[in-house]
Amino acid sequence: MAKRIVVLGLGRIGSTIAGILAGNKNYQVLGADINPAVVQEHGALFSCRVIKNNDYVSLLRGQDVVISALSFNDNPYAAQAALENGCSYFDLTEDVRCTEVIKKIARQAVKGQVFMPQCGLAPGFIGILAYSFAKKFEQLDSLKLRVGALPEFPSNQMMYNLTWNTEGLVNEYANPCEAIKNYKITMIEPLEGREEFSVSGVTYEAFNTSGGLANLCRTLDGKVRELTYKTIRYPGHCSLMRFLFNDLRLGEEGKRRRMLMDILESSVATTSQDLVLISVVATGYAGQKLQQRSRTFLLHHTAQQSAIQIATAAAAVTTVDLMVHSKTLRTGFVEQEVLDIESFLNNEFAKPYREAELGVCSPI
Numbered sequence: 001m002a003k004r005i006v007v008l009g010l011g012r013i014g015s016t017i018a019g020i021l022a023g024n025k026n027y028q029v030l031g032a033d034i035n036p037a038v039v040q041e042h043g044a045l046f047s048c049r050v051i052k053n054n055d056y057v058s059l060l061r062g063q064d065v066v067i068s069a070l071s072f073n074d075n076p077y078a079a080q081a082a083l084e085n086g087c088s089y090f091d092l093t094e095d096v097r098c099t100e101v102i103k104k105i106a107r108q109a110v111k112g113q114v115f116m117p118q119c120g121l122a123p124g125f126i127g128i129l130a131y132s133f134a135k136k137f138e139q140l141d142s143l144k145l146r147v148g149a150l151p152e153f154p155s156n157q158m159m160y161n162l163t164w165n166t167e168g169l170v171n172e173y174a175n176p177c178e179a180i181k182n183y184k185i186t187m188i189e190p191l192e193g194r195e196e197f198s199v200s201g202v203t204y205e206a207f208n209t210s211g212g213l214a215n216l217c218r219t220l221d222g223k224v225r226e227l228t229y230k231t232i233r234y235p236g237h238c239s240l241m242r243f244l245f246n247d248l249r250l251g252e253e254g255k256r257r258r259m260l261m262d263i264l265e266s267s268v269a270t271t272s273q274d275l276v277l278i279s280v281v282a283t284g285y286a287g288q289k290l291q292q293r294s295r296t297f298l299l300h301h302t303a304q305q306s307a308i309q310i311a312t313a314a315a316a317v318t319t320v321d322l323m324v325h326s327k328t329l330r331t332g333f334v335e336q337e338v339l340d341i342e343s344f345l346n347n348e349f350a351k352p353y354r355e356a357e358l359g360v361c362s363p364i
Contacts, residue, residue, distance in 0.1 A: 014069030022046035056081035092120035094211035123214035132341035137284025148232025159234035174251035175210035180227035206230035215335035
């Protein structure tokens with residue numbers, strides 16, 4: 001029997017998620033958005049409804065699953081409505097405080113009802129990939145998670161174009177970052193820890209940003225010497241962001257942060273000609289020998305969809321599909337690390353990731 005699933009928010013990523021699911025016989029999809037024009041635009045592809053007065057409770061009545069592609073400010077209301085209707089809940093947020101609220105809501109879940117926030121690209125796929133390395137060593141030593149959504153053809157001094165939610169971007173650059181140092185969870189500063197590395201002859205920089213680790217710090221607390229998450233950009237970007245966020249203090253919460261969002265949205269062009277670069281480098285001990293292993297993925301845009309759309313939507317749909325059809329009954333909050341990376345990559349919805357992995361040898 002097809003699972004009844006609601007996708008809240010039909011922006012670029014939400015509509016992509018709904019479209020993927022609508023094309024699969026295992027799901028009966030209902031899309032919902034506050035904008036009647038958006039609902040009308042997508043109504044020919046899947047069932048759509050207008051969200052009126054933020055009434056998520058009646059919208060989710062009789063549904064099995066909800067995926068929220070809303071702003072992180074709206075997610076707790078959607079999660080509460082899911083709880084009241086017995087729906088399993090998934091979202092794409094990178095906001096740590098939002099996720100903490102949803103964890104509290106999840107404590108009241110009924111048997112078999114799961115709450116899995118942060119199940120997009122980063123947080124999301126990157127955590128599943130990173131945790132898989134814990135099984136490859138007798139003792140894990142370090143995990144370096146690096147993710148970036150980048151313009152394919154940068155043309156400004158920032159070497160950057162807007163590819164996703166501006167508020168989420170600013171929070172990522174401004175909020176404290178979780179990490180593990182010397183086997184203990186700690187908080188480190190955003191826009192610090194800059195490093196350079198190369199992939200396929202192209203040089204990138206990476207620096208600390210918030211929200212990419214989801215629950216991984218708690219899962220690996222005391223089990224790994226070092227765990228860091230950094231955002232990938234082209235060289236020069238970090239220095240300019242430090243000027244805006246630190247020297248001009250535009251990263252401070254309130255009016256200054258809103259001013260910065262207005263500046264970025266009015267002055268920095270968006271693009272759908274982008275790429276998504278994902279890298280995890282792990283070190284650990286096999287016997288007495290310290291070894292390094294890594295996996296890298298590079299996703300490109302298509303004529304119809306941006307790389308960030310493809311990467312985020314494919315990760316979310318794959319996660320939902322694996323959880324919905326899991327033989328293990330879980331209840332309440334569920335972290336991404338419960339998913340096996342090979343099961344993830346072999347899922348029918350994960351094709352963009354399978355095709356994007358670099359350095360994989362083809363069978364002879």
